[in-house]
Amino acid sequence: MIKLVDVSKEYDNGVKALSKINLNIDKGEFVFIVGPSGAGKSTLIKLLLKEVEPTEGKIYLNNMDITRVKNRRIPYIRRNIGVVFQDFRLLHNKTIYENVAFAMEILGTHPKEIRRRVPMILSMVNLSRRADSFPDQLSGGEHQRVAIARAIVNSPPVLIADEPTGNLDPDTASEIMRVLMDINARGTTVLMATHAKDIVDSMKKRVIAIEKGSIIRDEERGGYGYDI
Ligand SMILES: Nc1ncnc2c1ncn2[C@@H]1O[C@H](COP(=O)(O)OP(=O)(O)O)[C@@H](O)[C@H]1O
Ligand SMILES: [Mg+2]
Numbered sequence: 001m002i003k004l005v006d007v008s009k010e011y012d013n014g015v016k017a018l019s020k021i022n023l024n025i026d027k028g029e030f031v032f033i034v035g036p037s038g039a040g041k042s043t044l045i046k047l048l049l050k051e052v053e054p055t056e057g058k059i060y061l062n063n064m065d066i067t068r069v070k071n072r073r074i075p076y077i078r079r080n081i082g083v084v085f086q087d088f089r090l091l092h093n094k095t096i097y098e099n100v101a102f103a104m105e106i107l108g109t110h111p112k113e114i115r116r117r118v119p120m121i122l123s124m125v126n127l128s129r130r131a132d133s134f135p136d137q138l139s140g141g142e143h144q145r146v147a148i149a150r151a152i153v154n155s156p157p158v159l160i161a162d163e164p165t166g167n168l169d170p171d172t173a174s175e176i177m178r179v180l181m182d183i184n185a186r187g188t189t190v191l192m193a194t195h196a197k198d199i200v201d202s203m204k205k206r207v208i209a210i211e212k213g214s215i216i217r218d219e220e221r222g223g224y225g226y227d228i
Helices: 041-048 075-080 096-105 111-124 140-152 170-185 197-203
Strands: 002-010 016-025 030-034 056-061 081-085 158-162 189-194 206-211 214-219
Touching: 002 041, 016 041, 016 214, 030 041, 030 170, 030 197, 041 056, 041 158, 041 189, 075 081, 081 140, 096 111, 096 140, 111 140, 140 158, 140 170, 158 170, 170 189, 170 197
Parallel strands: 030 189, 030 206, 081 158, 158 189
Antiparallel strands: 002 016, 002 056, 206 214
16 A cells, blocks of 8 residues: 655755665554654655655555656545644634535535535544534644544545644543544554654554664564653
């Protein structure tokens, strides 16, 4: 489903963020990408989203070489990968319903399908009664559930989350993890970058550890592996 072959990324300022990354992620997996700040986790995610281009190597999404995809075909990536960030990135002048609906509108989805799908997804993340609220009226955990709803409303086969619990207290973080596990159990491949050791240790999922731009460990049912 996702495959990286000898992928390296050096930024224009000469920083080598990733070197010779080789990686295979199958459909339906839940994978943690762990490592200290600056290890290259976000760069790896940006490469998959085509927000940055690799300096060398190949990146495949569903067997399609996305390093060869022209920028104007980025909708292909939008349809295949939903994404959630640490800082939520909701539209503050739109309601919760409208925030989620907007993700479907930009892909040109039929209004009837939007009216059918949005309430279903809001119910799945337990936010039905918040549909008409604005982001400023929500708690941190609710914010992140809206962001997750928006990321999965177009049914992408892959969900990527970059430090999705980074701004949340431990209880709220566990609630977000339950939502992500639930989405994974329904068949979506989930990739989550984090340095939350407790979460990674408790989940017993595949753990890919990155340090200084290299994969230092790749374990099924692993833990974080060292204290930070
Ligand atoms: N746009 C950029 N330009 C230059 N250097 C960058 C840029 N983004 C990240 N870096 C550098 O690349 C390295 C990896 O960063 P990043 O992928 O954000 O790591 P992580 O998400 O694991 O904290 C760091 O040294 C960081 O400073
Ligand atoms: Mg990061």
